[in-house]
Amino acid sequence: MDIRxxxxxADAWKAQIEKIKIKFxxxxxxxxxxxxxxxxxxxxxxxxxxLTELLMFLKTDQxxxxxxLSDLTATDEEVQPRFEVVYNxxxxxxxxxxxxxxxxxxxxEVRTATAIWPGANxxxxxxxxxxxxxxxxxxxxxxxxxxxxxxxxxxxxxxxLRGYQFFQTxxxxxTKNLE
Amino acid sequence: xxxxxxxxPNTANIHIEPATVNDPDDLxxxxxxxxxxxxxxxxxxxxxxxxxxxxxxxxxxxxxxxGYTHRAKEKLGxxxxxxxxxxxxxxxxxxxxxxxxxxxxxxxxKLMGLEVPARAAWIRMICAEMARIIDHLICVGINxxxxxxxxxxxxxxxQREEAYTLIEKLCGARLTTSFxxxxxxxxxxxxxxEKEVKAWTVETRRVLDExxxxxxxxKIWCMRTKGIAVWDKKQCVEWSVSGPVARAAGVPIxxxxxxxxxxxxxxxxxxxxxxxxxxxxxxxxxxxxxxQSLNIISQCCxxxxxxxxxxxxxxxRIPEKEVxxxxxxxxxxxxxxxxxxxxxxxxEAYTSFEAANGELGFYIVSKGTPRxxxxxxxxxxxxxxxxxxxxxxxxKIADMVxxxxxxxxxAGELDx
Amino acid sequence: xxxxxxxGFLTTRLEAVVDWGRKNSxxxxxxxxxxxxxxxxxxxxSDYDLARFGAEAVRFSPRQADMIIVAGIIxxxxxxxxxxxxxxxxxxxxxxxxxxxxxxxxxxNVYSVTQGIDTIIPVDVYVPGCPPSPEGLIxxxxxxxxxxxxxxxxxxxxxxGSIEQQSQLA
Numbered sequence: 001m002d003i004r005x006x007x008x009x010a011d012a013w014k015a016q017i018e019k020i021k022i023k024f025x026x027x028x029x030x031x032x033x034x035x036x037x038x039x040x041x042x043x044x045x046x047x048x049x050x051l052t053e054l055l056m057f058l059k060t061d062q063x064x065x066x067x068x069l070s071d072l073t074a075t076d077e078e079v080q081p082r083f084e085v086v087y088n089x090x091x092x093x094x095x096x097x098x099x100x101x102x103x104x105x106x107x108x109e110v111r112t113a114t115a116i117w118p119g120a121n122x123x124x125x126x127x128x129x130x131x132x133x134x135x136x137x138x139x140x141x142x143x144x145x146x147x148x149x150x151x152x153x154x155x156x157x158x159x160x161l162r163g164y165q166f167f168q169t170x171x172x173x174x175t176k177n178l179e
Numbered sequence: 180x181x182x183x184x185x186x187x188p189n190t191a192n193i194h195i196e197p198a199t200v201n202d203p204d205d206l207x208x209x210x211x212x213x214x215x216x217x218x219x220x221x222x223x224x225x226x227x228x229x230x231x232x233x234x235x236x237x238x239x240x241x242x243x244x245x246g247y248t249h250r251a252k253e254k255l256g257x258x259x260x261x262x263x264x265x266x267x268x269x270x271x272x273x274x275x276x277x278x279x280x281x282x283x284x285x286x287x288x289k290l291m292g293l294e295v296p297a298r299a300a301w302i303r304m305i306c307a308e309m310a311r312i313i314d315h316l317i318c319v320g321i322n323x324x325x326x327x328x329x330x331x332x333x334x335x336x337x338q339r340e341e342a343y344t345l346i347e348k349l350c351g352a353r354l355t356t357s358f359x360x361x362x363x364x365x366x367x368x369x370x371x372x373e374k375e376v377k378a379w380t381v382e383t384r385r386v387l388d389e390x391x392x393x394x395x396x397x398k399i400w401c402m403r404t405k406g407i408a409v410w411d412k413k414q415c416v417e418w419s420v421s422g423p424v425a426r427a428a429g430v431p432i433x434x435x436x437x438x439x440x441x442x443x444x445x446x447x448x449x450x451x452x453x454x455x456x457x458x459x460x461x462x463x464x465x466x467x468x469x470x471q472s473l474n475i476i477s478q479c480c481x482x483x484x485x486x487x488x489x490x491x492x493x494x495x496r497i498p499e500k501e502v503x504x505x506x507x508x509x510x511x512x513x514x515x516x517x518x519x520x521x522x523x524x525x526x527e528a529y530t531s532f533e534a535a536n537g538e539l540g541f542y543i544v545s546k547g548t549p550r551x552x553x554x555x556x557x558x559x560x561x562x563x564x565x566x567x568x569x570x571x572x573x574x575k576i577a578d579m580v581x582x583x584x585x586x587x588x589x590a591g592e593l594d595x
Numbered sequence: 596x597x598x599x600x601x602x603g604f605l606t607t608r609l610e611a612v613v614d615w616g617r618k619n620s621x622x623x624x625x626x627x628x629x630x631x632x633x634x635x636x637x638x639x640x641s642d643y644d645l646a647r648f649g650a651e652a653v654r655f656s657p658r659q660a661d662m663i664i665v666a667g668i669i670x671x672x673x674x675x676x677x678x679x680x681x682x683x684x685x686x687x688x689x690x691x692x693x694x695x696x697x698x699x700x701x702x703x704n705v706y707s708v709t710q711g712i713d714t715i716i717p718v719d720v721y722v723p724g725c726p727p728s729p730e731g732l733i734x735x736x737x738x739x740x741x742x743x744x745x746x747x748x749x750x751x752x753x754x755x756g757s758i759e760q761q762s763q764l765a
Contacts, residue, residue, distance in 0.1 A: 001492075002524035005292030038526025040289065069419045070531065071540055071557040088529045088542065088557075092416070092430070095437045099529065119418035122565040130253075145246035145594060146707070147672045154254055154706055161251075161258050163706045170675040171244070173215055173230050178240035179568060218676060219626060221655040226628045226673060247673045248629050250696075251705035266702065273630035317633075333641050340642045354630055354726055591629050 003038045010034050012096060013042050016064055020044065024054055029103070041097045051102045052111045058089060058098070059116055066091045066098060072113065072123035074131045076157045081105035083133055087113070109136040130155035140177060147171055211239065214576070218247040222325055222580045225590030227564070229579070236575045241568050245561075249594040256554025260520025261287050261361055264554070269355035271558060272592040274317050275310035275535045276356050277346065284359040285440055286530035286541035290523050291361075291495065298486040299364050300441040305376060305479045306358060307532075308472040309346065312383065313339050314535030314587075315423075315465045315472075322462065322584030323394060326403045331393050338386045341379055348372060362495035364488045373480040380473045380480075387469060395466070404459035408570045408582030411456050419562040422537025424586050427464045428456030434533035446478045458585040494521050520549030529557075536560060536587050558592035610746070617661075617687065618743040621650040621736065624660035624684065626677065628667030631694035631726040635666040638729040648736050657683035662739070664732070665718075668696035670707045674715050681716040687750035689743070691735050692718045695725040717749045 010017075010033040017031060027050030032043040046054050058066040066089035074085045087100040104110055112135040113120040124135045125144040132153035135141055143150065148171055152159055217228035226247035232240040252267050259267070268283040269276040281303045288295065295303070316339050320332035343353045349372065350358040350365055358365050394400050410418075415425040425432065433450040435443045451467035453460035489496050498516060502509035525547040531540040537559030544553040563586040570586075571579040623645075627635050639645050639653060654660040657680045669677055681690070692712055695701030698721045700710035712718060719742060722735045742748045746755070 001292040003290050003292055003526045003528055006289060006294075038524065040528040040530070043527075067416050070538060071529065071542060071555065073542060073553075073555045073557075075544055075553040086542070086555075088540070090531075092432055097529065117417055117419065119420075119562055119565065122561060126561075143246075145249045147246070150671075154251065159254075159706075161254060161705055164709070165671055165706075167671060167675055170679070171672065173213065175213065175232075177242040178230070178232050179242055218673065219680060225632065226667075247670065247676075248668050249670055249672065249707045250668055250703045251707050254705060255703070270630055273633055336637070336640050337642060340637065353728060354634060 003040060004035060006040075010036075010042060013098065016096075016098075017042060019061075019064070020054070020057070023057060024050060027054070039099070041099050043099045043101055045101050045103065048102055048104065048108070048110060051100075052113065052116065054100060055087065055089075055113055055116050058100070064091070065093045066096075068092055069113070069117045069120060069123075070097070072120050072127065074127045074133055074155075076131060076155065078157050081108070083131055085110050085127065085133065104133055106132075109134045111136050112138040114138060129153065132156065140179075142177070216579075218244075222583070224321065224583065224588060225593075227583070227588060227590065227593070229567070231576065231579070233576060236577070238571050238574060238576055238579060241571065243564060243567055245564060245590075246594055248590045250591075252595045253554055253556060256551050256556075258550065260549045261523060261551070262517075262520060264551075265359065265361075266355075266357050269357055270591050271556060271595065272314070272534060272536065272539075272560070272589045273354060274589060275314035276354060277306040277310035277358055278314070278532070278534050279539065280356060280359040281307045282530070282532035282534065282539050283541055284361055285532060286528060286543055287361045287523065288490075289528050289530050290526055290543055290545055291492075292524075293362050293490050293492060293495065295363060295490050296487045297442075298367075298483060299488040299490075301479050301483040302364060302368055302488070303359060304441050304443070304446075305373075305476055305483075306346075306349070306356075308475045308479070309342055309376075311535045312469050312472050313342050315469050318535075318584070318587040319390075319462055319465050322458075322581065322587075323400070325580045325584045326400065328394060328397070328400060331390060334386055334390050334393070338383050341382070345372070345376055345379060348375075360495075360497065362490040362492055363497075367488050373483055377477055377480045380477050384470070384473055387466065387473075391466065395463070401459065403578075403581060404462065404585075405457060406455070407458045407578045408574060408585065409455065409457045410566060410570050414566070415456070418566050420537070420566060421562070422533070422535070422559055423464045423468060424461055424537065424563060426451065427453045427460040429454050434531055434538060438531070440532070442479075442482075445482070446475050448472075448475050458581050461585040522547055522549055523551075531557070534559060536563065536589065536592070539592075556592075556595050558589075558595060560588045560590075560593040564588045564593055611744075614743055614746060614751070618740040619649040620652075621648075621662045621689070621739070622652045622654050622660045623650050623662045623664050624654055624657055624680070626663055626665045626667075626680065628669065628673065629696070631666035631696070634726040634729060635664060635693065635732060638732045643729040643733065645733065645736065648733065648740070650736055657681075658685065660684055661687065662689045662691065664691045664693055665697045665712055666693040666726075668701075668703065669709045669712050669715070671709065672707075674709050677712065678715050687748070687754060689720075689739055689748055689750060690716060690718045691720045691722065691732075691739060693722045693732060693735070694727055695723065698723070701725055719748045719750075 027047045029045040068090040070090045071088040081103045083104045085102045089098050129143040212233045214231050217223035218226040228244040231238045268279040271279045316335035320335040323331045350356050412429045415428045415430050431452045448471045451464050498513045503513040523545045527544040529542040531538045540557030542555035546552045571582050692698045697712050700708050720735045720739050722731050
């Protein structure tokens with residue numbers, strides 16, 4: 001028994017997926033539907049060059065209306081391409097959720113979503129901090145959780161669980177960051 | 180205290196930009212001051228830090244910093260079995276740890292396709308609502324303390340101690356409960372527990388009325404909070420703000436209503452929504468939510484019946500003591516169960532639950548092993564805390580304290 | 596006072612009188628960072644009331660306090676801040692390490708967490724628990740008072756020169 005025992009069909013999303021397919025057919029790599037693949041909501045794998053367009057479309061379209069960015073994170077898959085940037089979206093009007101993923105290899109940049117959701121700012125900083133994925137066009141991409149002087153990106157799979165780094169002084173005030 | 184001297188040994192290289200526009204409020208020409216508040220400032224709950232550029236007392240520019248209590252819970256999620264990780268969820272939002280336990284268990288159960296028996300779900304609902312009340316009592320209390328109303332805080336705090344006594348009866352701990360298990364609960368509730376809970380709800384309702392009289396109409400409180408740190412409906416959606424803060428601005432979303440889990444469909448409660456989105460409205464929304472939670476608890480106490488608390492699934496069920504101590508197979512099963520954990524089938528799910536502060540989400544990716552491949556915790560505090568900088572821009576620095584208290588940033592959930 | 600009511604006198608060492616005064620007027624600096632901070636608040640509030648033990652004058656400024664209660668986790672980013680605060684407290688100063696995180700790192704044996712604040716600053720009393728109950732913290736304060744009366748705390752030993760003036764931050 002797995003998640004498919006609870007989620008049986010993808011009917012709720014059927015019309016939406018068709019609509020997205022028509023518009024972004026060439027840039028969608030793969031669509032994984034609940035019921036077939038063990039997931040709770042449909043996952044859309046999109047190519048990096050069409051990522052922001054797809055997110056913008058999902059947000060602004062009257063019927064889809066995924067205007068709420070529930071979560072922005074990444075996973076380290078340990079295969080090529082190495083990372084997946086994950087966007088969990090939520091619609092306040094239809095109460096549906098959807099997941100958009102974008103595969104990135106190491107060193108490759110993803111386009112920022114801060115122009116679509118200003119709230120994506122810190123989540124992208126956290127992804128940079130924890131995974132070392134850079135976001136092109138981000139207003140101020142610096143570390144969020146770790147110290148500025150920290151070496152390495154802790155949530156990568158090859159980063160050890162232990163490995164304390166020691167600092168003599170606390171992180172200094174940087175007036176460049178004032179906004 | 181001069182907070183700029185705390186924790187910053189070297190401030191000599193700070194360069195302050197001279198004023199470029201002619202501001203009528205600018206009393207001292209270009210003599211702007213950079214103030215560092217935190218990470219150990221009493222008004223910055225827990226360990227938060229803000230650097231603000233002040234003109235007189237007005238905040239012109241600022242930036243916030245976090246990570247001072249980072250405990251690598253997401254990394255630990257990849258290195259601990261699913262049962263072991265229950266303990267770490269306590270330390271997320273430590274004001275309402277029961278709620279985190281419930282949300283986490285729900286998310287793993289969703290991945291495994293399990294549903295807990297009715298009694299367990301009712302007890303979980305009581306736990307979740309009790310945790311929500313405790314969290315809100317702390318939030319409004321501390322918010323009032325920060326703005327100078329100390330005795331108000333003690334009323335709520337006493338009621339909270341009473342709730343902790345009930346929680347202690349349930350699981351033996353006050354703060355870090357670790358009460359739920361995947362597919363069930365640690366213990367069944369003791370006999371007569373629901374009666375005590377019900378008596379507590381009656382008493383809490385009385386205390387709430389007292390608290391209302393003390394503060395809600397208080398002139399100083401109103402002047403300090405009305406129209407302060409306004410964050411409107413559109414901004415709430417754009418900045419992923421959820422929970423009471425969003426509802427205070429008129430976003431009518433409560434995940435208990437939109438995505439009801441357990442028995443939230445079967446109980447009656449209202450979702451309070453305000454319009455102005457200022458500190459005062461957040462306070463009102465929280466106070467009303469406490470009353471609604473009390474409603475839910477008393478309904479749960481009435482509807483709860485005796486029954487099993489564990490799902491009938493060998494994979495997740497902790498073996499009975501009787502079997503473990505008397506049979507060889509039981510002992511081996513027990514040993515394997517706790518040493519290697521159980522396999523969660525491959526798949527991924529984002530499960531969200533209406534926590535006290537907003538949407539608490541667990542995005543778990545499983546590859547079919549006893550440890551998660553990715554354990555992402557979406558705490559509402561992160562998304563709320565990043566709005567503080569634009570929220571307080573142009574307000575006085577004393578208003579920043581009220582604003583921070585009203586969005587209720589909890590360091591454990593913020594830094595994870 | 597003598598039995599007949601005449602004013603008597605008492606002989607003691609100056610040190611003992613000073614220590615008696617010190618132990619009954621501890622001014623804590625609550626350094627609460629996480630879960631333990633909530634239990635520390637409960638201890639200071641009306642139900643448990645730390646004031647009964649002469650430690651109610653909570654001061655958030657290190658210059659005015661003499662007992663630091665480190666309640667909660669100290670990580671790599673926070674460690675230098677704690678060290679600075681400790682240095683700012685004037686002697687004699689006492690440190691209570693409250694909870695497993697502060698005492699040893701607790702269940703968080705990970706890259707970011709300092710494995711015990713005694714790697715940064717000297718500690719007098721450790722309180723076990725995750726988090727300790729308010730009774731635990733009250734017990735720690737009483738234990739610290741006993742230590743002060745005996746002159747057994749690290750600050751007093753430093754004062755007498757029986758341990759070296761030390762800066763443990765390497």
